[in-house]
Amino acid sequence: MQAPFAELLQKKLVMVTGKGGIGKTLTSVALAYQAQALGKKVCLVESSAHDQLAPLFGSAPLGHQHRELAPGITVINVNAQDNFRDFVIKHLGFAKLFEKVFTKPIVRSFIQMLPGIAELTLLGRLYYYSELDKEDAFDLVILDAFASGHFQSLMKTPDAVLHSGMVGPVIEETKRVRTFIADPEKVGVLLVAVPEDLVVAEALDFVARLHQETPAPLAALVLNRCFPPFPAQKDAAPAPPELAGGLGHWQARAAAEAESIQRLREGLQQFAGSKGGRHFPVFQLAERGAFKEPLNAAEVKSWIAGAVRL
Amino acid sequence: MSEETSVFARMVADSRIIVAIGSGGVGKTTSSIAIALMAARAGKRVGLLSIDPAKRLADALGIPLGSELVRVQMEHSIPGTLEAAMLDQKAVFDEMVRRFAPSPAAAQKIFANSIYKEVSSNLGGPLEYMALAKLETMLKQGRYDLIVLDTPPDTHALDFLARPNILAGFIEHGVMSWMIKPFHLAQKLGAGALFKAGGKMMHGISSITGIKMLRLLAEFLVLMEDVIVGFNRVGREVAQSLRQNSTGFVLVSAPYENALRSASHLMRELKTQNYPLLSIILNRNMPFDVQATARAWPDFAARYPEWEPGLGLLTQRYRYAQALADRLQSEAQKLFQKDIPLLLIEEQAQMILSEDSLWQFTDALGKARVLGSGPSKY
Numbered sequence: 159m160q161a162p163f164a165e166l167l168q169k170k171l172v173m174v175t176g177k178g179g180i181g182k183t184l185t186s187v188a189l190a191y192q193a194q195a196l197g198k199k200v201c202l203v204e205s206s207a208h209d210q211l212a213p214l215f216g217s218a219p220l221g222h223q224h225r226e227l228a229p230g231i232t233v234i235n236v237n238a239q240d241n242f243r244d245f246v247i248k249h250l251g252f253a254k255l256f257e258k259v260f261t262k263p264i265v266r267s268f269i270q271m272l273p274g275i276a277e278l279t280l281l282g283r284l285y286y287y288s289e290l291d292k293e294d295a296f297d298l299v300i301l302d303a304f305a306s307g308h309f310q311s312l313m314k315t316p317d318a319v320l321h322s323g324m325v326g327p328v329i330e331e332t333k334r335v336r337t338f339i340a341d342p343e344k345v346g347v348l349l350v351a352v353p354e355d356l357v358v359a360e361a362l363d364f365v366a367r368l369h370q371e372t373p374a375p376l377a378a379l380v381l382n383r384c385f386p387p388f389p390a391q392k393d394a395a396p397a398p399p400e401l402a403g404g405l406g407h408w409q410a411r412a413a414a415e416a417e418s419i420q421r422l423r424e425g426l427q428q429f430a431g432s433k434g435g436r437h438f439p440v441f442q443l444a445e446r447g448a449f450k451e452p453l454n455a456a457e458v459k460s461w462i463a464g465a466v467r468l
Numbered sequence: 469m470s471e472e473t474s475v476f477a478r479m480v481a482d483s484r485i486i487v488a489i490g491s492g493g494v495g496k497t498t499s500s501i502a503i504a505l506m507a508a509r510a511g512k513r514v515g516l517l518s519i520d521p522a523k524r525l526a527d528a529l530g531i532p533l534g535s536e537l538v539r540v541q542m543e544h545s546i547p548g549t550l551e552a553a554m555l556d557q558k559a560v561f562d563e564m565v566r567r568f569a570p571s572p573a574a575a576q577k578i579f580a581n582s583i584y585k586e587v588s589s590n591l592g593g594p595l596e597y598m599a600l601a602k603l604e605t606m607l608k609q610g611r612y613d614l615i616v617l618d619t620p621p622d623t624h625a626l627d628f629l630a631r632p633n634i635l636a637g638f639i640e641h642g643v644m645s646w647m648i649k650p651f652h653l654a655q656k657l658g659a660g661a662l663f664k665a666g667g668k669m670m671h672g673i674s675s676i677t678g679i680k681m682l683r684l685l686a687e688f689l690v691l692m693e694d695v696i697v698g699f700n701r702v703g704r705e706v707a708q709s710l711r712q713n714s715t716g717f718v719l720v721s722a723p724y725e726n727a728l729r730s731a732s733h734l735m736r737e738l739k740t741q742n743y744p745l746l747s748i749i750l751n752r753n754m755p756f757d758v759q760a761t762a763r764a765w766p767d768f769a770a771r772y773p774e775w776e777p778g779l780g781l782l783t784q785r786y787r788y789a790q791a792l793a794d795r796l797q798s799e800a801q802k803l804f805q806k807d808i809p810l811l812l813i814e815e816q817a818q819m820i821l822s823e824d825s826l827w828q829f830t831d832a833l834g835k836a837r838v839l840g841s842g843p844s845k846y
Contacts, residue, residue, distance in 0.1 A: 178493035179724060208733060210726055305492070386777035401768060401779065404761025407754075408778035447784030451725055 162441055162465035166377050167193045169346045170288040171339075173301040173374070175309040175364075176350030177357055181382040183210050184449060185350050186302035188462035191455060194230045198297035201287050205236040205280050211302060216452030224294075228455065232294065236283055238276035245279045277315040278332065285335045288344070306349075306364045313339065313347075313372035339374055346377025353381050353415040353422070362425040369434065378438055379426075381419065381468070383445040388412040419468070440468040475809045475838055479746050480507040480614060483716045485603075486746070487617045489738075490720035491730035495751040495813075497521045498820050499720045500618035501529065501552075502830040507614045508548035509830075515612040516552040519599050519620045526554040528820050535559040537606070543823055551612075555599060564601060568698030578695070600706040607709055716746035721796065723753060723789035732799055739803050748800060748810040749833070750793055754786055755814045756837070762786035797839055811836035 166172055167189070174186045183204070190200045201224070204211050209219035212235070215227035222241070224234035247253045287299045303309045316336035320329065339345050347368065351361040361379065368376055388409045397405050422440070429435040443465050449457065479486070480503070488500040497518050504516040515537065518525070523533060531538040533556040540550040562579070569575035578584050599617065606615055717738055721731040731748075738745055754762070762783040769776060793810065800808040813829075813836050820826055 179722070179727070183726070208729060210729075213725075213729075386781070388778065389774045397772075398764075398768060400764035401761050401772075401775070403755065403757025403759075404765065404779050404782050405775065407758045407761075407782065412778075445781060447781045448788035450788075 161192070161196075162463070162467065163189060163192055163378070164196075165439075166346055166348065167196060167198065167298060169298070169377070170344040171284055171299045171301070172346050172348055172377070173284075173303045173309070174348045174350060175303040175306055176380075177360055178305040180350055180352045180357065181443075182305075182350050183214070183302050184453075184458070185348070185380055185382065185443070185462075186300050187211065187214055187453065188458050189348075190231045190300055191228075191459050192462055193298050193300075194228065195459065198230065199295065200231050201294065201296040201299045202231055202233045202302065203236060203284065203287070203299060204234075204302040205238070205276075205304075209235045211235065213451050214453045232296070236280055238279065241279045241283055242275060245282055274315050274319055277312045278319055278328075278335075281312070281315065281335045281339065282331060285338050289338065306360065310364070310367060310372065313368065313374040317373070336373065342375035342377070345375060347374050348377060349379045350382055351379060351422075352383045353418040355414070355418050355421065358418045358422045358425070362422070362429070365426070365429055366432075369429075376438055379440045380443055380465070381422070381440060382443045384442045385411050385415055385445050423468070441465040442468055475747060475811065476503070476506055476834060477510065479503075479716065479718075480510060480512065482714060483614060483746070484713045485615045485617065485710065485715040487619060487710075487715060487717045488720055489619050489717055489734050491727050494720050494722040494727050495749075496720040497525050497618050498826075498829055499718070499749050499751065499813075499833065500616050501525065501826055502833045503718065504550055504552070504614075504616045505546075505826060505830045506834060507616075508550040509546045511547040512613040513548060513611060514550045515606050515615045516550060516618070517555065517599055517602055517606070517615065518552065518618040519555050521554050521618070524821055528822055528826055529554070530823070533559070535563045535602075537602075544827060548613075553602060555602065560599075560602070564698070565695050567601075568695040570694050574694075601702045604702050604706045604709070607706075607713070710743075716744050718746055719748045719800075720751065721748065722751050723792045725792070728792055728796055731796060735800060735803055745800065745804055745808055748796060748808055749813060749836075750796065750810055750839075751813045752815045753789060753793075753812045754782070758782055759786055793839055810839040812839055 172189065174182050174189070176182050186202060186204075190202045193200045202211055209221065211233045212218065212220045212227065215231075215233065217225070217227050217233070219235070220227075220233060221235055222237040224232050226232045284299055284301060287294070287296055304312060316332050316339065319332045320336065349361060349364060351357050365376060365379075368374060385408065426437070426440070430437045444461065446457075446461055449461075486503055488496050488503070490496040500516065500518060504514045508514045521533075526533050529540050529552055531540060531552055531554060533554045535553065535555060537551045537553045540552050542550070565578050565584075566572075566575050569578060599619070603615065603617060606612060719731055719734060719738075721727045735745065753759075761779060763786070765779050765783045769780065772779075793812065797808070797810045800810070811833065813832050816825070816829060816832070820829060
């Protein structure tokens, strides 16, 4: 049997998104370990105000400096301003210009105000790591991406820029990036959800909208925090009163999960049948209670290896 | 009155402004609404400002997303009143432009600028300024006993207090004149004069982004100059009145590592800027009866192995959450050199979708367990 996510890990770039606080970051790290086990060289990218990834590897915040934090796993927290500098200096080769102009504090805040610059340069960075970076030669880039709404606008950025009336090298770059992120062979979006009604409803909405409004190909869906099944009622002795709360919670949760999963199946079936829709794999990941920081690599590996395809 | 409710009763009685801060996804807006409802139920005239809230919360209060303060019509009858604005970014941006643009014609020109269209619906940064402007209006009106401000969901929420005039650089450093005005001029003189006026730097920039984009941008900034001046004035005034009025902060968090990380960042920033932290609301805790099971489970585990998968899991989660709550509280204690009440709220079985569910949450907040300031821990 093929290991879970084997197909997904064949791609050059995997972007992990989903509603906030449901395990995107952990899933991204676990995927990186999966890829590591396949002998791949991985670059794990985030773009957050404060490093989320580095502490999971027991490292101090890295910021915009990439560093190998586990064998074959390089981590970076891309900062919009530094990334823009890299873009202007390294990619466009305008070092002098940057020193003269872009280091001025005023211009820095000005860049922050420019719509889409941070998004566009982030995509450029992902494209660079995936396709152009001969020095690091990563086999796989994993983006621990923004929550669904912001991610959606990230994916819309190239088209917005292409339609903005701009000309020049930025447009050429954007075209290349646009072609790249639209390529389902190389790029895949992984949507993380949990088996709760509201989250499932949002996930279904996201699936439809990503497909309609952006070029990014959805590759798979992960249902995180799946509870173990509630044991079948035996004619065992009644539970001690102290345990009633927990057992009731477990039973109710298992039932609610089953319902949400059913709703998800129906929704995805409907999507697959809609115009241009299709099937894609759904994986279930177990609730593990808590992962302590820094992560125990063996624990994370066994968790992701236990993924079950729905 | 029980000790639990008194935490909030005191808070609501002593403050004129309560600012809720916290990262995304921890129930910050819901908590802000609950604080507002609690005060209204205690007979206060309350104003509530929420920035980019989930639409379902606006729906639950029965008011539209927009820029206007709307009197919330409630089915429950309460002695006080609640007026709320669920600020929609674009609506508020438009309102600010209308207010500060030198003329209606200039405002129309700004609305038509394609960069403005992009910025006003997609740019996160100046959103705080919008809320501040609204807050300024509310303070001036003097119609409210208490104003509750729900900040945008990120760890930079306090930036606007630290640097209320972040945009001032545009004007004070003369960027308008050395960078933008040449373009303005160029529009009149024709593009040829542009490079003479702007020099080499301009040439560099234009080769990056394209001249059309720059022209739009120049137009945008020139048009926005007055608006930005207005923003800055408002920002400074409000930051000042936040200090003069009795303003208290409530930190909202949840028992997850990353939520706690941003919580501790926010606390340190509050401390640096010398703002008081009134209390911490820790949402998304396990239901209390489940916590009771988690505490009891080690004594029963050997007898009921078939329940280990679920109950063992719940016990693990409980301990983890408990450790995080303790950590948060002791950090707050160390930082502010006093006990900061930490309110533990059970996770809501039901999403907030109606007025009833908001009241339920409000009651939960009133009955929340207080960690650290009483004799009973958990």
